[in-house]
Amino acid sequence: MTRLHEALKDLAEEAPPVNLADAAIAGHRRRRRTRMALTAIVTAAALVATTGGAVAIWPRDTQTATPQRADTVADLPDGKVEPISHAYQTPCRFNDKPPYTDCSLQEWRVVTRTGTTYRVPQALVANDKGQNVRLAVSRDGRMMAYYSREARAHVVRDLVTGAEVRSPVKVTEDRFEVGNQLVVSDDGRYLVFDPKVGSKKPGVLIDMRTGKSVTLPGKYEAITVKGGVVELVRYIKTDLWLMPVTGGGKPVRFDGVFINFSELAPDGRTVAASDMKDQSKPVLTLLDTKTGRILRKVTVRGLATPGGILNISVWKSPSEVMVLTLDGIYSLYAVNVNTGKARHVADYSTETVQSLAMPGTASGK
Amino acid sequence: MDRHDDFREFVRARQQALMRTAYLLVGDAHLAEDLLQNVLTKVVGHWSKLSRDGNPEAYTRKALVNEYISWRRRSSRELPSADPPEHGTSHDNATLDRIVLRQALAKLTRKQRAVIVLRFWEDLTEAQTADTLGCSIGNVKSQTHHALARLRALAPELAELRIPEVIR
Incomplete structure (x- = not known):
């Protein structure tokens, strides 16, 4: 058994218990009644059409009605x-x-x-x-x-x-x-x-x-x-x-596997990214785009939630890069790459926001 | 006793296993329940024939996967299926594997996701997977290869899950 199977098994365990037999039987009966009603309506419409002035009447499915x-x-x-x-x-x-x-x-x-x-x-x-x-x-x-x-x-x-x-x-x-x-x-x-x-x-x-x-x-x-x-x-x-x-x-x-790349820093050669090995931790890795070397790792301090970093985007100054986190809500921070200190900028509720498009970065990244 | 008792017994015995498969396919508990209920609603209409000369479980699994592939295309959008870690909790490796895997699965195509679930969760052979999906074994090999490559690209740490290599 592979760990992939085990991970799938763990994920599958999240499925809640269900009891669907009676609901499925009721659904089957409802569909059968709808089919019979539709047949009757189509037959009636055809009869009206043959005598002129046909009016299309279709059953309305309340589940798919467009809400206001x-x-x-x-x-x-x-x-x-x-x-x-x-x-x-x-x-x-x-x-x-x-x-x-x-x-x-x-x-x-x-x-x-x-x-x-x-x-x-x-x-x-x-x-x-x-x-x-x-x-x-x-x-x-x-x-x-x-x-x-x-x-x-x-x-x-x-x-x-x-x-x-x-x-x-x-x-x-x-x-x-x-x-x-x-x-x-x-x-x-x-x-x-x-x-x-x-x-x-x-x-x-x-x-x-x-x-x-x-x-x-x-x-x-x-x-x-x-x-x-x-x-x-x-x-x-x-x-x-x-x-x-x-x-x-x-x-x-680069020597390693990195994601969440920022834009090029104002110095014209540094980018910030997340090391896949540290992905669950609030750590930025600064990389040299000329040599491929890791310049340093910066542990981010001051995040309201300890969740992982979702995105690293634009540099606000030579020392501050914008970082987006997701832990119940989206939170935007300006992170000082010298001290690691995070300055909270904004929150975006996931109840009203499905996906964010932030300035200067790829939408869909 | 009514004419649906056999069907009820089948559902009671297999619904949890089928629900787990549905959950792996759609990544959302409500949608998984909706998907499975849709499929069982169709299965009950064919029950007398299935129970007489068919394999109800294989038929239901096949219907589930194919309903997922067409149903999602018809009525659903890419859904926020990757829940972030809970606030204030620490996570062991298994939990992190699960989170990463869920995020990665959400980015596969429907068919790739179905292949991963059938091959590595249901442990079906390539031939059984091909039969379930109604495609050739070559197509299953190709889909599996692309799905695993995509998983590795999306989440390189999944390589540590000892994802089986596929024949290229």
Whole structure:
């Protein structure tokens, strides 16, 4: 017996006890009655149709009725708005009795720096296969990139001027798979779309100004596009490749396995990441992107909860990097990489937020 | 005694095992119960034939997996199936394995996840897995290879779980 089997067994033990025999029999009887009623209705409708003035009457399934929206969040207005602090995807609704999941009201929302929340109905939240579709935010919160169903392409919107640019690269909705990612550069000029990170399906770097696009190696995953450089990571061996948008550069290999990469620090060569061996601990590893060496490990102090680090993103200063944790709620901290001290910045409730898009980092990372 | 007594007896005996499989497939207790109930609702309609000349458990497992593959595609979204560690608790290796595995499973395709569950939880052979999924043995080999490679890529520490190598 492998440890994989044992881990699956442990996971399976979480399944609660059930007693489904009578519910299944009742369900079977209900379905049979519905089928018979439908047959009667179709027969009646056919009879009406033959005499003219047919009226379509169908039984309503109360479980799938669309609930009314309870809140009053306004749509993102056209034109000038203001930079945003983050974007988030609202969660599906779960109903216990009877058990079902309703994702019909799921949507992308953005929150401005002054705290106003807007819905973004033009941003597709999921495709017909149910795969989440990403919305990305630039480092300064000024640019927002999303997929427009109408345009069948990504759109970059400047929230300060209101200007919008459509990507020249058409993307069909069925290309979004589990693990799709979207990154937008600081100036909104470059976009990286990856339909499925870490797969053979390559990502694409799109120059929104010239319309040119460059295929990226499928095994690499984009972290950021900053200062004309795409930060790419390959996780299996943990290679990091700082690739100029014009091409070139070469990967550096780290000694170890790392995830949760930050953008390049202001010193132009350091990145922060999580060591897989320490993943359950609040530890940052600083890595040298020139040599691949581990510079130092920093134990983070002052987190409200001891849970693991979910994401490391942008540098606020040469000594502070932003860290997102998830332990019941999402919490954002600025962590001093010299002292390890965490400064709490914000919390986001998981009751209202399913996934977060933070500035300057890949959405879906 | 009514005509559903045999079915009730079968469900009472096997529902917990089937529920565990459903839970591994969907990663959410409510959805797993919903999935299994949907399948059992269909099974009861064919019960007289199944109990007479079929293998009800194999049929139900097959229906469960195939319902999962099509049902999730039709009605569900990627769900928050990776619960973070509980506040203020420390975790032993088994707990961490479970958390990491759940997070990694959530990122597999439905078919890859089904293959992992059937091969490494149900301990089905490649031929039995192919029969359950209604595909070729070659497809099972390929799906298994990709699923294990994806698990390793998503969570390299799973390599320490002595994930069996597959023939390339």
